[in-house]
Amino acid sequence: MVQREGAPGPPPPPPARRCPLSVEPLLFLAMFALALQGPLSTQYLWDRLGAQIGYNGTRERGCGNQSGPRDPLQQEVETMTAHWNLYINLGGFLAGLFSVMLLGPWSDSVGRRPVLILPAIGLALQAAIYLVVMYQKLHVGYFLVGRVLSGLSGDFNMILAGCFASIADTSDRRSRTFRVAILEACLGIAGMLASIIGGHWRKAQGYINPFWLVFAVNLVMLLYAIFCVQESVREKKPMKLFTSRHYMSVFRLFTEPGENKHRAKLCLYALALLLVVTVHFGAKDLFVLYELSSPLCWGSDLIGYGLAAEHLTYLSSLGGLRALQVCFRDTWVAEMGLVSNISGLVVISVATTTSLMFTGYGIRFLAMATTPVIRSKLSKLVDEKEQGALFASVACIEGISSLVSTGVFNSLYPATLTFMKGFPFLFGGLVLLIPVAIIGLIEICKPKPVYREFTEASIN
Structure with missing residues (x-):
């Protein structure tokens, strides 16, 4: 059949669905891994740093009559753990601040799936580095290396931003608030399950096995992002990643x-x-x-x-x-x-x-x-x-x-x-x-x- 000039052509075929699932499971997996990893890494820092200075005690619960002075070694361990936690988190935040402000506007052009896959890779690499540090008993400063690598790939904050942006793409104005609330409920459920599982597992088997679960969950999250997340941006177009235009777009958003x-x-x-x-x-x-x-x-x-x-x-x-x-x-x-x-x-x-x-x-x-x-x-x-x-x-x-x-x-x-x-x-x-x-x-x-x-x- 010959189409007349100027006549509207047939509508384009709908995009192929990779999997009839949305981003909620992805955010659930990311939050589960994060909530499981956080307390484990802090307790590992406590034990490793305590062992370095010869401290083998436990933290006081604060409910007894403690008339004597506090153990100076315990205070030193508390200070060292707090400082290393600060260094690690600050390093990840600064690296993530650079990458999230770059990847977020980039996803408006190239789509949401790339900015969900990249941080999943970074989080899996971070868990792998943590496992190597624990197995080889390397210096805890290597935790910072894993944290910065995860931050440069977008970290958890990029997954959070990508999931919320995807929901905004696919929901109408009337249902958007409830869809966003479902995402936040995923955060709560994942955090609750990870807190319960991590505490009991660490007490029974130490750090290594629970951290293998963190690594496995990050790998599942990566596979889900690759094969199951449907692209939500309707009109994708190529766009350079490393350009100041992305930072300017965020600045113009508020000015x-x-x-x-x-x-x-x-x-x-x-x-x-x-x-x-x-x-x-x-x-x-x-x-x-x-x-x-x-x-x-x-x-x-x-x-x-x-x-x-x-x-x-x-x-x-x-x-x-x-x-x-x-x-x-x-x-x-x-x-x-x-x-x-x-x-x-x-x-x-x-x-x-x-x-x-x-x-x-x-x-x-x-x-x-x-x-x-x-x-x-x-x-x-x-x-x-x-x-x-x-x-x-x-x-x-x-x-x-x-x-x-x-x-x-x-x-x-x-x-x-x-x-x-x-x-x-x-x-x-x-x-x-x-x-x-x-x-x-x-x-x-x-x-x-x-x-x-x-x-x-x-x-x-």
Whole structure:
């Protein structure tokens, strides 16, 4: 059949689906490996550094009457472990900051799959290097080599950014918030399972075997990214990777004026996300320390239940978000999540009994409903060709939040022990009042549709 000149041709065939699965399992696997690796590597550093200086003791739980001075060797091990953790994490963050800001905008042109495959390779290499260090008992500084290699390939933050960008590509504006919440629920479930498995396995068999699981999970994640993740970018085009245009695209995202003050809203929502995630990471870092010491004096079993309750917040927030969306706009669901978070932190700040501590966990049942709403709001403020740049900047914001929270909350906790042990949690609740104000003001000041003009246009 001859086609007439100028006549529309047949529609192009749909792209072949590699596998009818989305990015949720990929993020689950990445988070599982990360949550399993973190505590194991910290405990390995503790034991290796302790052995180097001749320390064979264990950390004090803080619930006895310790009238004598603390063991100076233990203090030295604590300091050395904290310093090496800082060096390793800072090295990975700085390398990742360079690569994520490069790979995120690049994925807007070449697609999401390449930026999901690259960090999976880097994470697998990092786990392999860690295993070599453990088997050969090399200097712990080689951990930094593995961490930097993983950071240069994008690290976990690039997987996070790529998955959220892929969801933004494939979801409509109405369902996007819930799809983002599902991704965050994957983070919570994976973290909970890894915490339970890693603790018991390390106690039974040491470090090597659990780290083989980390390596295996990273390999499965790589295979899944190669063979099962469907490309979500509709119109791919070749683009150079090493060019300053990618960094400029992230810069322009927040500086160029947009329609209806979209760029101003983008900056405000980014500030709100920075504060929410900073409080989340800061409080999470202190929960176990707060529970170990007096007056709670929890054992390992209650610590496990507390971690489970913290991670279950992801699931309860997912269910609450879905239910509340029937009656309320996403903005007000985010505000309810912040109120839930603030109330729970206030209760935890004065918790002196186990029941009161779990009451605080229970009140925070909606705490994780805020971040998916903010991510969804951010993605709706930019063009579909800017999603990679947006979520790359969001990943960097979360990396900065992690560093800030570690410095602020871990410094605030010992400084306030003399007058209020739970003050850091109260401080976190006060900080969250700023996102409450930001999100509320954006919603209140949002321009209302002009129905009269629409009616007059319909009549004419």
